[in-house]
Amino acid sequence: MSPHTGPLGAHEVRARLAALRQGDLPVHGGRTLAYVYDAGLAEVDALAREAVAAFAGSNGLDPTAFPSLLAMENDLVAFAAELLDAPETMVGTLTSGGTESCLLAVQGARDARPDVTRPSMVLPDTAHAAFHKAAHYFGVRAVVVPTTADHRADPAAMAAAIDETTVLVVASAPSYAHGVVDPVAEVAAAAAAAGVRCHVDACIGGWVLPYAARLGRQVSPWTFAVPGVTSISTDLHKYAYAPKGASLLLHRTPALRRPQYFADAGWPGYTMLNATLQSTRSGGPVAGAWATVRAIGHDGYLELTRRALAATDAIADGIAGLDGLRLVAQPDSTLVGATAEGALDVFTVCDEMAARGWFVQPQMSFGDLPASLHLAVSATTDPDAFSAALTDAVAAARAAGPVVADPEVVALLAALDPATLGEEELDALLAAGGLTETGDATGDAAGGGGGPVLPERMAGVNALLDAAPARLREAVLVAFLDRLARPAPLPAGPVGSAE
Ligand SMILES: Cc1ncc(COP(=O)(O)O)c(C=O)c1O
Structure with a gap:
């Protein structure tokens, strides 16, 4: 039996899972300052994990089959409504994360305008990469507008960038990279004047800024209280401190949400009806988010935000x-x-x-x-x-002292055309950047080098990546990820031999 397929006892499974986690960044303790968010509430955490486990096998694909999931989703939307100064008409959808919420905001905006043959969206240059992913997936051209010196969206420049192809205008509350809130009122006014949707990406601030305002902080307006804001994304798996896999996409009215639905009755199986990119949706994240949000409550979030x-x-x-x-x-x-x-x-x-x-x-x-x-x-x-x-x-x-990228290497990188790089050149670049195992290489990775590896100190790699043009950086990192995401080689010997 191969080491990949032989059954493991429960004790062994637990031991291996624990060992695997050793290599991960800590989820708790507040020292991991990206990717994870920790409320430090052990009881809530345990409750959320119980909820995830209890609903992990339930399927949000059909809310009539699993009404529990629909009830929890509606409850979470109602909770968010209070934070977002929502009108009574507001509706929402629970998605798997911020990226899915942003993708759907773009897809809905595109499909609401079948009259526009080459749709575009206007983004500040600080908008999250999720919108570039949406542009890529949905064929919506991203018109990227430089931000002002304070790293906030430039409403006049964004207004000027809107044209007859624009189906969506985006602002952030706040932006991921710099943590500042865009002038949403002005951006939304420009969108409304042109009859265009305006999405506020509050994936990372949506569960913080409302409480910040309640704590008496100055928060520039960004919610549905702002005329012209048509949709908002806010992530539960960030500052609502819910387990991963939960975000909300809220629309001002049901009509604005309508194009987000996908239906297909043109095949022999069930009529597929989806509000999200996923079809089968685990109930785990829904229940985990519901348990967390209800256990913490407004007062709890106020204190966590403080x-x-x-x-x-x-x-x-x-x-x-x-x-x-x-x-x-x-x-x-x-x-x-x-x-x-x-x-x-x-x-x-x-x-x-x-x-x-x-x-x-x-x-x-x-x-x-x-x-x-x-x-x-x-x-x-x-x-x-x-x-x-x-x-x-x-x-x-x-x-x-600073890590300085070799100017000759930098010049070489600048001259490379990422579109023409083959696998061997990418292997050579990974090796030159120190992202490939050297010495007694274990694997026979493509190109004959060692397997991919992250050096303990990343400054040298980061300096090189920083010097590389963005498209080349993308190509090299995709090649790295591609080489990481490969199963361990099977041991030599006949298939089916004992472990
Ligand atoms: C402003 C903003 N939008 C979108 C996202 C994407 O969220 P996710 O990583 O949950 O897909 C993030 C993630 O940090 C974000 O900060």
């Missing part, structure tokens, strides 16, 4: 006071972006933070903005411990 914002303020103040680092913008929510100045290298700072048990996400340079670090602060993030680690990390990074 903590996360206090931690964000303290962290931002710490960064502003630290020689060599500079805030990209004063945070409007719980996200912080910072660049390094002078000889300090931001990628080395990320490595040094990792060595101290903190995951800080590196962001590549974009336009005039140099590379930066990104923090999504959780309610459990300890700002004092963070600032102490950051102070040490900056000192260590300064002592190590």
Whole structure:
């Protein structure tokens, strides 16, 4: 029996799962400042996991077969309505995540305008990559408008970019990379004046900004209270602290949602009716989100937001006071972006933070903005411990000196056309970037090199990736992912031989 197919006892399964998790970033503790969000409420967490397990096998494909899932979804939409200043007409859909919510906002906007043959959407250059994915999937041209010096959308430039092909205008509350809220009122007014839908991407701020406003903070308007806002996305698996796999896409009216539905009765099976990209949908994330949101409640979220914002303020103040680092913008929510100045290298700072048990996400340079670090602060993030680690990390990074990409390699990268790169050239690039195992390589990966590997310190790789033109960076990273996502080779020997 092969090691991939032989049955394992329950004890062995648990042991292997635990061992596999050892290589993952921690989900709890507030030290992983991207990907995960931690409320630090162990009981709620346990309850949510129970709910996920209880409904993992239920199928949201047919809400008449599983009315429990529909009831929980409607409950979550009603909860969101209170946060979003929603009119009574508001309706919503639970999706698998922020990207699916954004994809559906674009798909719905496109399909609402069959009269437009070559549809486009107007985006600030800070809009999440989910909209570029939507452009790619749905054939909607992305018209990207530069943001202003404060990294916020430029409403006048966006208004000027709207034309007869525009089916959607997008704003963020806040943007992922810089953590600032776009001037939604002006952007939505421009969209409304042109008779175009306006989507507010509040995937990461939708469960924070309403509470921030209730806590007396200045929050520029972005909800359905703003005329012209037609849809909003807000993720439950981010700052609602729900298990992964849950986001909401809300529309001002049922008519705005209608084109999102897909129906097909033109085959011999059941009439397929979907409001989402997925057809079969696990009930696990629905129940996990419902349990979390109902267990925490408005008062709980108010307190979690108070903590996360206090931690964000303290962290931002710490960064502003630290020689060599500079805030990209004063945070409007719980996200912080910072660049390094002078000889300090931001990628080395990320490595040094990792060595101290903190995951800080590196962001590549974009336009005039140099590379930066990104923090999504959780309610459990300890700002004092963070600032102490950051102070040490900056000192260590300064002592190590910046990682400088070899100018010859940079020139070579700039001259490459990613569209013409074959697998062997990509293998060579991965090897040159240190993303391939060297020495006693175990595998026979394509091109004959070793298997893909992440170096312990990423600054060198990141410096090269940062120097590479964006399209080349995409091609190299896709090649890397492609090589990572391959099953381990089967051991030599006849198929069916004993383990
Ligand atoms: C503003 C914004 N939109 C969309 C997304 C995509 O969300 P997801 O990763 O859940 O697909 C994110 C993720 O961070 C985000 O911050």
